[in-house]
Amino acid sequence: MDKLxxxxxxxxxxxxxxxxxxxxNFSLNAGERIAITGPNGAGKSTLFHIMVGLNKPNxxxxxxxxxxxxxxxxxxxxxxxxxxxFQDPDDQLFCPTVAEDIAFGVFNLGHKKDAAMExxxxxxxxxxxxxxxxxxxxxxxxxxxxLVSLACVLVMEPEILLLDEPTNALDEETQERLIEILxxxxxxxVIISHDSHFRxxxxxxxxxxxxxxLVKPAPKCLHAAK
Amino acid sequence: xxxxGPKVSNSMRLRGGGLPSSWVIQIDPRxxxxxxxxxxxxxxxxxxxxxxxxxxxxxxxxLVSAGLSGKKTLKKVMAMDGFIIFxxxxxxxxxxxxxWFNVGPFxxxxxxxxxxxxxxxxxxxxxMTLLALVATIDAITLAHALNRLRVPENLVHLMLFSVxxxxxxxxxxxxxxxxxxxxxxxxxxxxxxYRNVGYLLGMLLVRSIERSERILEAMKCRGFQGKFYLLDxxxxxxxxxxxxxxxxxxxxxxxxxxxxxx
Numbered sequence: 001m002d003k004l005x006x007x008x009x010x011x012x013x014x015x016x017x018x019x020x021x022x023x024x025n026f027s028l029n030a031g032e033r034i035a036i037t038g039p040n041g042a043g044k045s046t047l048f049h050i051m052v053g054l055n056k057p058n059x060x061x062x063x064x065x066x067x068x069x070x071x072x073x074x075x076x077x078x079x080x081x082x083x084x085x086f087q088d089p090d091d092q093l094f095c096p097t098v099a100e101d102i103a104f105g106v107f108n109l110g111h112k113k114d115a116a117m118e119x120x121x122x123x124x125x126x127x128x129x130x131x132x133x134x135x136x137x138x139x140x141x142x143x144x145x146x147l148v149s150l151a152c153v154l155v156m157e158p159e160i161l162l163l164d165e166p167t168n169a170l171d172e173e174t175q176e177r178l179i180e181i182l183x184x185x186x187x188x189x190v191i192i193s194h195d196s197h198f199r200x201x202x203x204x205x206x207x208x209x210x211x212x213x214l215v216k217p218a219p220k221c222l223h224a225a226k
Numbered sequence: 227x228x229x230x231g232p233k234v235s236n237s238m239r240l241r242g243g244g245l246p247s248s249w250v251i252q253i254d255p256r257x258x259x260x261x262x263x264x265x266x267x268x269x270x271x272x273x274x275x276x277x278x279x280x281x282x283x284x285x286x287x288x289l290v291s292a293g294l295s296g297k298k299t300l301k302k303v304m305a306m307d308g309f310i311i312f313x314x315x316x317x318x319x320x321x322x323x324x325x326w327f328n329v330g331p332f333x334x335x336x337x338x339x340x341x342x343x344x345x346x347x348x349x350x351x352x353x354m355t356l357l358a359l360v361a362t363i364d365a366i367t368l369a370h371a372l373n374r375l376r377v378p379e380n381l382v383h384l385m386l387f388s389v390x391x392x393x394x395x396x397x398x399x400x401x402x403x404x405x406x407x408x409x410x411x412x413x414x415x416x417x418x419x420y421r422n423v424g425y426l427l428g429m430l431l432v433r434s435i436e437r438s439e440r441i442l443e444a445m446k447c448r449g450f451q452g453k454f455y456l457l458d459x460x461x462x463x464x465x466x467x468x469x470x471x472x473x474x475x476x477x478x479x480x481x482x483x484x485x486x487x488x
Contacts, residue, residue, distance in 0.1 A: 054404055076410065084408045092405045094429040095422070107418050108410040138432055156409065 003027045003063070004160055004188055005051055005082075010060035012046060020046050021057070022212030028160065033189045035199040037217075038209030044192045045087060047209065048162045051190075052079050065159075080109060083158030083187075087165050089145035093137040098129075098148050101137055105156045123155040127181060143174035150181070163191045167198050248293040254466040255363045255371040261473040262359040266352045268477050277484035278347040284476070285354035292358040299357055306353045310345065317342040365389045370458040383454055395434060402426055 005028040012021040020043035028034060038044050049055040050062060053075025062069045064078045086092050095101035099120055106116040124130045129147055132140065140148060146166065153161065163182075167175050179201050182189065193199050199206055208217040250258070269281050289299060319329075323337030363371065366389060373382045406426070413419055442450075 052408055054408060076412075079408055079410050086405050086408075088401075090433075091401045092409075094402050094406070095425045096428065100425070104406075104411070104422060105409040108412070138429065138436070152409065 002029050006063035008061040010057045012057045024214050026214055028188055033203040035191045035203040035206035042209045044209050045164055052082050052084050082160045083153035084162045085153050089149040092149045098132045098135050102152050102155050119155050123151050127151050142169050161187045161189050165192050167195045250292040251362050253469050254462055255367055257466045257470050258359040262355050265355050269348050269351050272484040274484045274487045276487040277480050282347050282351040285351045288358035289354050292362055314342045370456055373456050
């Protein structure tokens, strides 16, 4: 099986709302880097939540790593292998210190303390965030929070990385750093982003979520077609 | 299910809740609050079974005429009884007096049993009256009514802010829980769970404080000077006067009953 994720004809609606997703087909192969765009409220984040089983589709099949995933127990394994970075880092960071927050996921995977701390330090070094190790999470700057929330997910060594608007409110320098980090990662990536500059630098193809379905957008101008 | 978890609660009913209309609900909230308060004070002061039984009967009548759903109300009353049940069970064996019967090595006294029954009657009468008269007022109206009744402003505003932000907090809690779940967190009976649930609650607290500071700053930007203005339109009508008068005479009647049979 080549396809890491394969969504087939996904329909989803929030209670008391009309359908958000109306037949989404999506697949991701190893090493692929895909960007997803679309208007606000189109259901991009929902799509991510469906991939990791935080939302269950009303209709359609979620295939991940070669098996169909239906119930909560199926997704426990999926969440180990797919790392989801939330849109708002504050949603993710809840421990008093950076090191503890990064260790949280590793402990959830069942590692012992020594091994976990070693993984935390390795990840911090890799992302050059060692100076933040013992800082309190809630008074980091916006950019630092973003990088730490990425570290929290990377430390679990996922096979796929889902990033939900990672460049939101980042200054240029942090953005460049994020691009550099992402381009050195071996994982398959799916990124929700409205930033075309960022998309071009990090991903190889892009899709647009419009009216509840994923489409390959037609180039809007001649430059983009080249 | 939305990404914020289960739909927001309606434990704090806001304006426009679809309550069935009955005469109890149409009475002015201020009259209901005062009546319930005086009723509670009076019932607590009484000790005769006849008067207390009468009070309990009245509270049941009020409850029925408020048109509340029986099942939910019963649940709430049971919840209150759950709190005092141990005390009620202990009371017969710990009150000194004339011995009545034995359970194993313990002796129950007549005085103790009477005391327990008395407390049960009082507690249930008061809770049911509160449920019928006060719990049927939505949270915001209740705060406004309390304000009109000269309850200290700070308390009223504390209540209004709680109503406003309790769901915000709840949503924040569910967002954090979702994010924890995405990182494979599972609740269990272990140190890891306790520590991280502690962190979760701690972080909610820290964020609430920070949020409250931001709210205050935003309020200051709009010229807040420590004074709130509540807009409300209560009209004390004939039926409210009638209700107040009836309540007053009923309480007098209860006291008379209590002094005759007490």
